[in-house]
Amino acid sequence: MGRRTVEPPISWLMHAALSRPKLISLAAGFTDSASLPVAEARAALNQVLRSPKTGRPALQYGSTVGDPALRKLTAEYLRKLDFQAAVSSSFSSFVLEPRPTTRTKDEDEKIYSPKRLLITSGSQQLLYLTTEALCDEGDIVLVEDPTYFVYLGILQSRGLRARGVRLERDGLDLAHLESVLQSLKRNGELRRVKMIYLVSYFQNPTGVTTSFVKKVGVLKLLRRFERAAGHPIYLLEDAAYRELSFCAGTNGRDALPRVQADRQVGPTMPPSALAMPGAADRVIYAGTFTKPFATGARVGYGVLPEPVFSAVKHIKGNHDFGTANLLQQLFVRALASGIYERQVARLQKRYAHKASVMKLAIKKHFPTAVEWWEPEGGLYFWARLPRKVPTGVKSKVFQTALKNNVLYVLGELCYADDPARRKPDHEMRISFGNASETDIREGIKRLGNVLKSFVK
Amino acid sequence: MGRRTVEPPISWLMHAALSRPKLISLAAGFTDSASLPVAEARAALNQVLRSPKTGRPALQYGSTVGDPALRKLTAEYLRKLDFQAAVSSSFSSFVLEPRPTTRTKDEDEKIYSPKRLLITSGSQQLLYLTTEALCDEGDIVLVEDPTYFVYLGILQSRGLRARGVRLERDGLDLAHLESVLQSLKRNGELRRVKMIYLVSYFQNPTGVTTSFVKKVGVLKLLRRFERAAGHPIYLLEDAAYRELSFCAGTNGRDALPRVQADRQVGPTMPPSALAMPGAADRVIYAGTFTKPFATGARVGYGVLPEPVFSAVKHIKGNHDFGTANLLQQLFVRALASGIYERQVARLQKRYAHKASVMKLAIKKHFPTAVEWWEPEGGLYFWARLPRKVPTGVKSKVFQTALKNNVLYVLGELCYADDPARRKPDHEMRISFGNASETDIREGIKRLGNVLKSFVK
Numbered sequence A, B: 001m002g003r004r005t006v007e008p009p010i011s012w013l014m015h016a017a018l019s020r021p022k023l024i025s026l027a028a029g030f031t032d033s034a035s036l037p038v039a040e041a042r043a044a045l046n047q048v049l050r051s052p053k054t055g056r057p058a059l060q061y062g063s064t065v066g067d068p069a070l071r072k073l074t075a076e077y078l079r080k081l082d083f084q085a086a087v088s089s090s091f092s093s094f095v096l097e098p099r100p101t102t103r104t105k106d107e108d109e110k111i112y113s114p115k116r117l118l119i120t121s122g123s124q125q126l127l128y129l130t131t132e133a134l135c136d137e138g139d140i141v142l143v144e145d146p147t148y149f150v151y152l153g154i155l156q157s158r159g160l161r162a163r164g165v166r167l168e169r170d171g172l173d174l175a176h177l178e179s180v181l182q183s184l185k186r187n188g189e190l191r192r193v194k195m196i197y198l199v200s201y202f203q204n205p206t207g208v209t210t211s212f213v214k215k216v217g218v219l220k221l222l223r224r225f226e227r228a229a230g231h232p233i234y235l236l237e238d239a240a241y242r243e244l245s246f247c248a249g250t251n252g253r254d255a256l257p258r259v260q261a262d263r264q265v266g267p268t269m270p271p272s273a274l275a276m277p278g279a280a281d282r283v284i285y286a287g288t289f290t291k292p293f294a295t296g297a298r299v300g301y302g303v304l305p306e307p308v309f310s311a312v313k314h315i316k317g318n319h320d321f322g323t324a325n326l327l328q329q330l331f332v333r334a335l336a337s338g339i340y341e342r343q344v345a346r347l348q349k350r351y352a353h354k355a356s357v358m359k360l361a362i363k364k365h366f367p368t369a370v371e372w373w374e375p376e377g378g379l380y381f382w383a384r385l386p387r388k389v390p391t392g393v394k395s396k397v398f399q400t401a402l403k404n405n406v407l408y409v410l411g412e413l414c415y416a417d418d419p420a421r422r423k424p425d426h427e428m429r430i431s432f433g434n435a436s437e438t439d440i441r442e443g444i445k446r447l448g449n450v451l452k453s454f455v456k
Helices: A007-020 A038-048 A052-059 A068-091 A105-111 A122-134 A149-157 A174-186 A211-229 A306-321 A326-338 A339-365 A398-405 A435-456 B009-018 B038-048 B052-059 B068-091 B105-111 B121-135 B148-155 B176-187 B212-229 B306-318 B325-337 B339-365 B396-403 B435-455
Strands: A117-120 A141-143 A161-168 A193-199 A234-238 A283-288 A300-303 A370-373 A378-382 A427-431 B117-120 B138-145 B159-167 B193-199 B234-238 B283-288 B300-303 B371-373 B380-384 B425-430
Touching: A007 A326, A038 A326, A038 B038, A038 B052, A052 A326, A052 B038, A068 A117, A068 A283, A068 A300, A068 A326, A117 A306, A122 A149, A122 A193, A122 A234, A122 A283, A122 A300, A122 A306, A122 B306, A141 A174, A149 A161, A149 B193, A149 B306, A161 A174, A174 A193, A174 A211, A174 B435, A193 A211, A211 A234, A306 B121, A306 B148, A306 B176, A326 A339, A326 B325, A339 A378, A339 A435, A370 B121, A370 B396, A398 A435, A427 B283, B038 B052, B038 B283, B038 B325, B038 B339, B052 B325, B068 B117, B068 B300, B068 B325, B117 B121, B117 B306, B121 B148, B121 B193, B121 B234, B121 B283, B121 B300, B121 B306, B138 B176, B148 B159, B159 B176, B176 B212, B193 B212, B193 B435, B212 B234, B325 B339, B339 B380
Parallel strands: A141 A161, A141 A193, A193 A234, A234 A283, B138 B159, B138 B193, B193 B234, B234 B283
Antiparallel strands: A117 A300, A283 A300, A370 A378, A378 A427, B117 B300, B283 B300, B371 B380, B380 B425
């Protein structure tokens, strides 16, 4: 057997959920079942398979990089998302900061070129392929502290090391990033640093959205340390939750993003890191059609600079020679017909509502000593207990919650093993994605009662 | 960048094909476009998505190991294939050999248990995951000489070494396997040997089917050397072409496999390696619903013993957390309704016909100095020129063929880098899978003319 084959923590959680039929799981990142676009998917697939002429290509192998029509539609779609976000920037904080030099139209053409775009089996596969392409055993990836725990699983299984960088309400703590890079440089480890991984929109697990200013700041810092590293340090932007904004109309159809007066950091929907000057050769963007449409259809995509693009393409050739053409054709139809964007708009409203249900329940049932972050999109609330009250798998809080049939994701799972700090163990991720409104209310009530018994 | 990111040879071939519109490609392993089951797939998908009740689960995340109904159907299907093959064994050579002790019904239950079955994105992904799970950098995998070249790409990209074992018309040369194992033992390298990879039915590239006797022989040899290796040595059986037999009725519906009197080695369809005694903890089986139905739907599967099953499951969790549920539901419907088996039967006839067209053309146009193997299934003919006439990428044969607008797969691509022998470079793989009958005739004519100018 190969050396690194550890059971991922999520398996344990899923098992726990299955063995207790009355359990309310606020742990799973599943999508809202009731909103799944069954009729729309059927209509799109009937279009794809309406004749041998349209149907055969969908049932035949495609190319490793993906269907040309889907790559083109995706590139246009991404450009629209970024352009729209830039237009709305007058509402947002990042225009107040010194603005980077704008790019020429030619540069934009290059950035959003379908040639740089690769279709994958969900954005998860893009994360895996990119990490496989860029990193050798023992290399270091910088991650948010906390971060997406399945990504930590990828690092672990590939024998890679992670270094956590503190996360603030608007993205990374840049001063901390600088000090982490300095310290790696001092220890002679900078040459092992290959990339930084950011979940930039409605982050899993905290719900935090990284501001555009911070993206620019991160890239600047990486560039500064590249000479000492001796190679490029890439920024991998995971935008899996980007479209799950609670502001209707952030998906390119209706209004501009609303301004939230009660936030220090303004824009709900900053442009992606691709919109930065200098992004062309350093930013890798991971997106998905899965989360905002139908998670059972597993189509994601990446935008990658050379030489990463070619490396990832070759590795994907070895993994599966390309994502199922049938699913790709489904999304070609869904995007071209408007089905996709209508579904996204519907889902945004649905999640906004479910989040507000959860927020009210939390306000009602959680003790005040528990701090929590209200998301503006995505699927998660992030709650922080007093530092001395652990929430991990062996903690009284978790065990009591389980006994009371309510499940959350342990905060500790979302932290990398990092010798530079003790792993925090007093937080939890709570999801409203798949639970019904009734279950959200009841689940939060149960959890609140548990918390009250351990926290003043 | 990670260290091992080489462009796979197939990309080059595909590029060559695309840049010459008049080229007839006998290289691609694509399936026959005209036979793709467009109406059948549409009907099955309409069934899956007919109501929210049936449709929602198909559009939601599933589990990493795959849909329970599909795992159950697949396990039953596999068992039927093996049982049927065993029943027909009175026609075949392997009953003439000393027959291994038969297994109890309990053992069979265990072998074909859905619990040991994992659904993947094509069988290709199973090959990748298994190799990732079992092998560390520098480890050795034994392969057929020649073998499936994309698998060699997996080994290369993962920093693994391959050792080739000579292939005969009925499978591996067992004496050669023994001597390879002996020599590895002498060099102290046996501890690096983790598995053997066999494409056991209508092999890619040679069309060879491994007899049951040889499978038994291989496993016996592996067991004998395990003590010296210090760990299990697994047999990975890639059965991707199993159902593409030219004998109608080998798919469990109609007649028994026909007996080919002109073959030294009898059975067209021996049981899989799972049917051997001792298979339970050493055999890994890779199958696919893709090739015999619709390659654009990308659903494969594996049967794996512990601890490989769990390791592969965890790695798949990191790759993509599970194959698209929508595709899995398509195959649940296709299998349960009989659509799948009817399509396989149709395809068997179609390929048998196309193979006979190619055979007639080869007989007519190839010079007699070119030896070729007639397949009983699969997608390929394998042709061998005199040893002094190279067929590789820089050879006159290949360049002239390209100039005359006909493409084949270079034999040399199908051989591992193995310090123990010079890599043969005088063969070619010729596929009738996707080419039309007209193109098969014309392509073989062109190729024959090229061959005649280099071979007496």
